Amino acid sequence: xxxxxxxxxxxxxxxxxxxxxxxxxxxxxxxxxxxxxxxxxxxxxxxxxxxxxxxxxxxxxxxxxxxxxxxxxxxxxxxxxxxxxxxxxxxxxxxxxxxxxxxxxxxxxxxxxxxxxxxxxxxxxxxxxxxxxxxxxxxxxxxxxxxxxxxxxxxxxxxxxxxxxxxxxxxxxxxxxxxxxxxxxxxxxxxxxxxxxxxxxxxxxxxxxxxxxxxxxxxxxxxxxxxxxxxxxxxxxxxxxxxxxxxxxxxxxxxxxxxxxxxxxxxxxxxxxxxxxxxxxxxxxxxxxxxxxxxxxxxxxxxxxxxxxxxxxxxxxxxxxxxxxxxxxxxxxxxxxxxxxxxxxxxxxxxxxxxxxxxxxxxxxxxxxxxxxxxxxxxxxxxxxxxxxxxxxxxxxxxxxxxxxxxxxxxxxxxxxxxxxxxxxxxxxxxxxxxxxxxxxxxxxxxxxxxxxxxxxxxxxxxxxxxxxxxxxxxxxxxxxxxxxxxxxxxxxxxxxxxxxxxxxxxxxxxxxxxxxxxxxxxxxxxxxxxxxxxxxxxxxxxxxxxxxxxxxxxxxxxxxxxxxxxxxxxxxxxxxxxxxxxxxxxxxxxxxxxxxxxxxxxxxxxxxxxxxxxxxxxxxxxxxxxxxxxxxxxxxxxxxxxxxxxxxxxxxxxxxxxxxxxxxxxxxxxxxxxxxxxxxxxxxxxxxxxxxxxxxxxxxxxxxxxxxxxxxxxxxxxxxxxxxxxxxxxxxxxxxxxxxxxxxxxxxxxxxxxxxxxxxxxxxxxxxxxxxxxxxxxxxxxxxxxxxxxxxxxxxxxxxxxxxxxxxxxxxxxxxxxxxxxxxxxxxxxxxxxxxxxxxxxxxxxxxxxxxxxxxxxxxxxxxxxxxxxxxxxxxxxxxxxxxxxxxxxxxxxxxxxxxxxxxxxxxx
Numbered sequence: 088x089x090x091x092x093x094x095x096x097x098x099x100x101x102x103x104x105x106x107x108x109x110x111x112x113x114x115x116x117x118x119x120x121x122x123x124x125x126x127x128x129x130x131x132x133x134x135x136x137x138x139x140x141x142x143x144x145x146x147x148x149x150x151x152x153x154x155x156x157x158x159x160x161x162x163x164x165x166x167x168x169x170x171x172x173x174x175x176x177x178x179x180x181x182x183x184x185x186x187x188x189x190x191x192x193x194x195x196x197x198x199x200x201x202x203x204x205x206x207x208x209x210x211x212x213x214x215x216x217x218x219x220x221x222x223x224x225x226x227x228x229x230x231x232x233x234x235x236x237x238x239x240x241x242x243x244x245x246x247x248x249x250x251x252x253x254x255x256x257x258x259x260x261x262x263x264x265x266x267x268x269x270x271x272x273x274x275x276x277x278x279x280x281x282x283x284x285x286x287x288x289x290x291x292x293x294x295x296x297x298x299x300x301x302x303x304x305x306x307x308x309x310x311x312x313x314x315x316x317x318x319x320x321x322x323x324x325x326x327x328x329x330x331x332x333x334x335x336x337x338x339x340x341x342x343x344x345x346x347x348x349x350x351x352x353x354x355x356x357x358x359x360x361x362x363x364x365x366x367x368x369x370x371x372x373x374x375x376x377x378x379x380x381x382x383x384x385x386x387x388x389x390x391x392x393x394x395x396x397x398x399x400x401x402x403x404x405x406x407x408x409x410x411x412x413x414x415x416x417x418x419x420x421x422x423x424x425x426x427x428x429x430x431x432x433x434x435x436x437x438x439x440x441x442x443x444x445x446x447x448x449x450x451x452x453x454x455x456x457x458x459x460x461x462x463x464x465x466x467x468x469x470x471x472x473x474x475x476x477x478x479x480x481x482x483x484x485x486x487x488x489x490x491x492x493x494x495x496x497x498x499x500x501x502x503x504x505x506x507x508x509x510x511x512x513x514x515x516x517x518x519x520x521x522x523x524x525x526x527x528x529x530x531x532x533x534x535x536x537x538x539x540x541x542x543x544x545x546x547x548x549x550x551x552x553x554x555x556x557x558x559x560x561x562x563x564x565x566x567x568x569x570x571x572x573x574x575x576x577x578x579x580x581x582x583x584x585x586x587x588x589x590x591x592x593x594x595x596x597x598x599x600x601x602x603x604x605x606x607x608x609x610x611x612x613x614x615x616x617x618x619x620x621x622x623x624x625x626x627x628x629x630x631x632x633x634x635x636x637x638x639x640x641x642x643x644x645x646x647x648x649x650x651x652x653x654x655x656x657x658x659x660x661x662x663x664x665x666x667x668x669x670x671x672x673x674x675x676x677x678x679x680x681x682x683x684x685x686x687x688x689x690x691x692x693x694x695x696x697x698x699x700x701x702x703x704x705x706x707x708x709x710x711x712x713x714x715x716x717x718x719x720x721x722x723x724x725x726x727x728x729x730x731x732x733x734x735x736x737x738x739x740x741x742x743x744x745x746x747x748x749x750x751x752x753x754x755x756x757x758x759x760x761x762x763x764x765x766x767x768x769x770x771x772x773x774x775x776x777x778x779x780x781x782x783x784x785x786x787x788x789x790x791x792x793x794x795x796x797x798x799x800x801x802x803x804x805x806x807x808x809x810x811x812x813x814x815x816x817x818x819x820x821x822x823x824x825x826x827x828x829x830x831x832x833x834x835x836x837x838x839x840x841x842x843x844x845x846x847x848x849x850x851x852x853x854x855x856x857x858x859x860x861x862x863x864x865x866x867x868x869x870x871x872x873x874x875x876x877x878x879x880x881x882x883x884x885x886x887x888x889x890x891x892x893x894x895x896x897x898x899x900x901x902x903x904x905x906x907x908x909x910x911x912x913x914x915x916x917x918x919x920x921x922x923x924x925x926x927x928x929x930x931x932x933x934x935x936x937x938x939x940x941x942x943x944x945x946x947x948x949x950x951x952x953x954x955x956x957x958x959x960x961x962x963x964x965x966x967x968x969x970x971x972x973x974x975x976x977x978x979x980x981x982x983x984x985x986x987x988x989x990x991x992x993x994x995x996x997x
Contacts, residue, residue, distance in 0.1 A: 112261075113297060115319035117166060118254040120544045120564050122602060127158035127233065130196070132248070145174070147247035148182065149238040154196040155248060160234045161315050165227040167255040170202050171220040172236075176209045176246035184209060187241030191225060193232040201225045207246065220252070252544075257297065259322055264298030267291035268329070271306035272995065288312045288326065288336070298322035303553070305332035309340055311538045311558075318547030320567070326540075328552035336539040338558025339369055339532035342516050351523045352503060357516040359535055364452060364498060367534040367557055367580040368509045370521055371928070372901075374577055374624065376413065378503035378510045380439045380496050383412045410682040411624045411646035414715060439502060443471040448499050452582055453480055454650075455494025456716040460685070461651035463583050466496075493716075497582060530928065532557070534580065537604045542568055544612075554901075559604030564634070565612040573620045576901050579607050579627040584652055601631055606654060607647070610637050611669075617642060623901055628654040633661065635701070636672040643894050645682040651716045655689035655724070656680045659703055670694055671701040679893040681711035686724035690757075695729040703731040709893030710738045725757035733760065735882075737892040738767045739849065760793045763869065764882045764890075766851050768801040796829040796869055799851045799881040801838065830863035832881035841881075844889075852883035860885045927981055927992045934969040934981060934994070945984040951977055971996060 123145040131153030132146040146155060170191050176184040184207035191202040202225040238245050265279075269291055273284035284304065285291050291301040292312050297319040303326065318324040328334040340359070348354040360366055368375045376383050384407075407415075448469040455462055464480035471477075478496075496502065500510045500517070509518045516533065520526040539558035542548050546566040550573050559578040562568055601609035606627030610617070611634035621643040622629035629647040630639055631654075644656040657680070661670030670693040680687035687710050696702045710722035722738050725731060838846040842857035853859055863878035864870075870878050874886035883889060928935045936946065944961040948969060956974065959967060969981075974996055981992040 112259050113319045113322040114256065114258040115297075115546070116254065117257045117317050117546075118252055118544055118564075119160070119167070120250055120252045121157050121160070121234070122250050123155065123248040125157065125602075126155045129153070129155040131238075145247050145249035148244040149246060149248060150244055151187070151239060151241055154235055154237040156196070156233050156235045157251075158233045159231055160253075161231050162228040162253075163316065165229045166257050167228070167253040168224060169222055169254050170225045171222045171252040171254060172204060173220045173249040173251070174207075174246045175249070176207060178209060180244075182209075182244045182246055184241065184245050187245045188239045190237045190239065191223075192235040192237060193228060194235070195233070196235050196237050198233075198235060201228055225253075257316075257319065259297045259319065263296035264322065265295070265300075267295065267299065267301045268304065269301060269308075270304035271308070292324075292326075295324050297324065297547070300325040300327070302327060302329040303332070303334045304329050305334060307335045307337050309337050309536075311536050311541055312336065313541040314545060314548065317545045318549075318567075320547060323547040323549050323567075323569075324545075325549045325551070326553065327550070333554070334552065335554045335556055336558060337532065337556045338534050338536040338539060339367070339556070340535045342368075342531045342533055343527070345518075345526045345531075348517055351506070351519050352517055353520065353526050354515050354517045355526070355531075356514060357511060357533055358514050359533070360511065361534045361537075362581075364583045365581040366511055367577065368511075368516065368518070369532045369534075369557055369577075370507065370518075370526070370529050372530070372556060372576075374411065374413070374580075375507045375509050375518070375521075377497050377582070378499055378501075378508050380499075380502045381437045382505040382508070383415075384505070410712075411649065413624075413649045414646040414682045414684065439504060440476050440496070441471055442473050443469070443476065443501070445470055447471065447501055448476070448478060448496060451499035451502075452497050453478060453494060454497065454582060456651050456684070460653060460717055461494075466499075528933075534558075543602060546612075560608050561602055561604050562608075562610045562612060562615050563602045565610070566614055568612075568615045570615075570617040571619055573617075574901065575608065575620070575622045575629075577624045578622060578629065579605060579625045581605075581626050581650065584627075584650060601633075607631055607658075610634060613637065616640065619896070621901075622647065622656070624649075625654075626650040627652070628658040629656040631658045631660065632673040632675075633670055634673070635669065638674045638676070639678060640674070641677045641894050641896070643679045643896075643898065644687075645680065647682070648684045649716075651684035653685065653689055653691065653724075653726075655686045656683050657688045659688070659690040659693055659728070661692045661694055670703075671696050672703070674704040674706070675708060676704065677707045677892070677894060679709045679711070679898070680722070681713060682715065683713045684716035685714060685720040687713040687722045688724070690723070690725045690728045690731055692726070693728040693731070695758075703728065705731065705733045706735050707890065707892045708736045710736060725760065728757050728760075730759040731757065731761075733762045734764045735890050735892060736765045737849075738765060757793060761869070762793065762795045763797045766799045766801075766849075766882045766892075768849055768851070794829075794869065796831065796866055797863070797878070797880070797882060799832045799834070799883070801834045801846070801851060829866055829869075830878060830880050832859055850889075851881065852889045853879060853881065853885040855885070857885065925983060925985075925990065927994065929994055929996070934971050935966070936969075936981075936983060937966040939966060939983075939985065943985075947982045947984075948974075949980045949982065951979070 126146070129146065132149045132155060149155070172189065176182045187205075187207060189204040189207065190200050191204075192198040192200050202223040204221055204223055207221065234251070236248065236251065267279040268281045268284040269279075269286070269288050270284040271286065273286040275286050275290040277283035277285055279285045279291060279294070281302075287310055288301060288303060288308055289310050289312050292314045295301060295314060296316045301324075305328075312326070314324055316324070342355050342357050345353045345355045366377070368377075446468050448466045451466045453464040453466060455464075462482060464478075464482050466478050466480050468479040469476060498510075500512060502508075503510050503517060503519060506519050506523065507521045509516060511517075511533075516531075518526050518531065520529055520531075534557045536558055538561055539555040540550065540560045542565050543561050543563045544565060545562075545568065548565070548568045549571070550569070551571045552573070554574045555576070555578070557577045557580070560570070560575070601607075607625050608617075608622065608628075608630045610630060610632050613635050615634070615637045617630065617638070618640045619642070623644075623646055625647040626649055627647075629644045632639070639657060647656040648654040657675050657678075659670065659673055673693075675688060688705055688708075690703060690705075693703050705723060713722045714720050723733060832841060832851075834841055834843075841851075841859055842854045844850045844852045844854055857879075859880035861875045861877045862880050863873075865873075865878060872884075873879065874884055879885055925936055925939050928937070934948070939961075944967070946959045946967055946969065947955050948957045948971075950956050956979070957969060959969060961967075976996055979994050979996060981994055983990045
């Protein structure tokens with residue numbers, strides 16, 4: 088087993104030691120890709136289709152006199168020397184590039200020409216750009232300009248523009264590598280030294296050239312960071328938290344100015360919106376939920392799903408506090424007409440749904456989880472009696488929406504009836520704060536930015552020790568970037584999605600707009616790594632892996648895809664059909680994955696690898712409870728994918744016991760998969776959920792080329808259910824190349840027979856004397872090494888070290904949310920404190936410390952002169968409030984002493 092490490096706690100010496108400087112010049116390619124859909128303005132051209140903004144079909148049918156403009160393009164010091172145009176022009180769709188010319192200009196449609204494209208070849212593939220773009224040299228351009236592509240000549244529609252790419256070569260200079268410092272108390276007019284830091288990370292990012300580093304002091308940074316330059320091999324750009332400082336990049340802005348609306352509901356002005364049904368509100372760094380029924384806390388109560396999951400009454404209460412609340416299934420039973428009807432007391436429907444005025448629910452949403460995914464409906468009208476409610480709805484996604492299954496109603500002002508609920512209307516935010524009372528005593532924020540870091544098309548950029556809240560990150564077409572010890576919470580949020588979002592096959596070219604972080608952290612390009620990090624909470628995916636040779640390792644990812652589409656904690660997908668290498672060689676290893684609506688990992692449309700190194704790999708991962716909200720899925724769901732290796736994983740705790748809820752599912756053709764040395768067991772739901780039935784299948788395989796060998800399958804439940812389905816009949820363990828199931832252990836109540844090391848604690852390695860030892864066969868092309876005279880049966884080879892799956896650092900709450908006003912000083916003795924670090928919050932008139940692990944604490948507050956202005960000792964509570972209403976404005980040090988260890992905050996009171 089690897090040494091335990093805790094990525095949240097690293098010493099300043101270690102953190103600062105990774106700063107890189109360049110002793111000699113480095114040279115490498117640089118590029119910038121611009122999606123056509125991201126234009127600033129245009130003349131002519133339309134979307135195709137208009138709802139699918141990121142379909143990779145682009146902006147179509149440009150004609151003579153049309154143009155498209157992209158603003159704020161930084162040409163740097165003239166390093167870009169060529170422009171590539173990705174497009175399609177197809178006569179079958181009425182397009183003809185003959186006689187037409189494209190020109191690249193700066194600043195306006197009549198501005199200086201920097202490059203021209205004539206003799207534009209047609210393309211054969213309808214709907215997709217040519218895989219060999221046209222390329223032209225461009226004249227030297229420096230500084231920031233608008234880039235305008237004009238279309239001249241020709242007859243009728245010329246082409247559809249997909250994207251453009253600026254490319255060139257960069258060689259580092261002797262003064263490129265610089266260290267910059269940023270603090271919330273800094274000033275962007277400073278020089279960026281440790282004594283005179285910048286105020287924003289973006290200021291440093293705009294100056295950093297290859298080999299430069301940016302050290303970020305403690306605080307909340309409300310910005311999108313987009314480096315101007317890129318890193319090079321041996322000279323990366325480095326962004327990292329200074330020492331052990333807690334650094335949060337937030338996609339949300341504070342909401343202030345609260346007054347009473349009625350009862351416990353307060354209101355405040357809010358003049359921005361992230362989009363209808365896409366707004367997100369946070370209270371003290373935790374997600375609140377838009378007014379709805381049932382209330383989120385009610386999701387945990389036992390309830391029946393009315394012809395949905397049989398007659399079982401499921402208790403989700405044990406999951407409260409373990410997963411994000413929105414990840415837990417909702418509980419209104421809906422029939423095929425989307426009629427909510429309380430017909431009997433056991434259905435336990437909330438009273439808020441009945442006895443409502445006509446059209447009470449108008450403008451809201453109905454979201455229900457059917458067999459495959461969620462369906463979303465807008466409510467155009469409603470009628471209600473004392474015992475029933477009928478909703479008039481229109482579906483806005485999913486051509487297969489059924490309207491049946493459990494669900495909820497949201498975005499109805501009249502349903503704002505519980506703590507932690509909100510509603511936005513007419514530039515006013517209404518909120519019932521947790522615990523009641525004035526929200527001014529909390530930090531209330533609303534989402535405003537999709538991306539915390541924009542690393543699109545960058546290379547060799549390192550991020551270390553940074554947290555991102557209510558925002559995402561894009562590594563679209565990036566390469567050789569490393570994200571280490573970074574922690575993300577709420578990387579995407581929305582309650583509506585287009586059909587293209589479900590990503591149920593490669594030809595849907597989905598999810599839309601991943602470049603902007605709309606559906607989670609997007610990684611394309613090549614050789615990027617996310618490690619020692621966490622992703623908690625996402626309406627879409629946690630991480631999307633496209634591109635090739637990208638790796639996610641030693642991470643914890645949970646509560647993702649709570650909108651219940653074909654997203655996942657990690658989504659492997661091949662979207663770029665024109666690139667035969669897209670989607671190859673991506674790897675997820677040593678990760679812990681749980682709490683997803685459907686699959687923990689979804690593998691969709693990956694191409695056939697050209698070498699062993701191009702194979703999709705899912706290895707040494709721990710799959711805990713998944714499949715919370717949908718049927719026909721598994722902890723890994725493979726769909727129309729080629730040659731994946733699934734090995735050395737633990738599968739346990741699939742949430743639903745119903746047909747189709749399995750640990751690993753092959754759907755829609757998974758060709759050449761190899762599934763070996765995995766352990767499958769039912770796990771915690773037997774106790775926590777009170778389930779009394781087992782898996783219908785542990786695995787489902789429909790494709791003849793899948794091989795399944797040396798796995799250990801333990802099902803402690805209903806012995807009539809099959810463990811592995813490889814076709815019909817449902818249990819095949821014969822030889823041959825197709826449907827190969829070899830050397831597996833299948834154990835039900837006979838775990839003693841196999842002499843596992845500790846079956847009670849799910850250790851299914853073998854003890855001496857086990858009948859599985861030397862009982863297997865040598866499998867050509869599969870067996871590599873073994874001990875003794877023959878391979879053993881099952882996932883563990885006796886005599887070899889027991890392998891362990893999952894991240895090697897312990898599960899823990901998301902780190903503290905830092906105070907709103909700090910001077911940027913690091914924490915003292917942080918490594919000596921418990922993992923759950925106390926947090927200080929500064930609110931008007933008070934200092935609040937929460938998260939204390941002991942009750943025998945001492946808190947002292949010192950002024951700038953070092954004199955104690957107040958001292959407080961522990962009173963048996965695990966939190967403390969200090970009245971600061973009499974404090975003068977200025978800098979104070981708050982010192983917490985706990986069992987001989989101390990922790991300091993430096994706070995600025997205004």
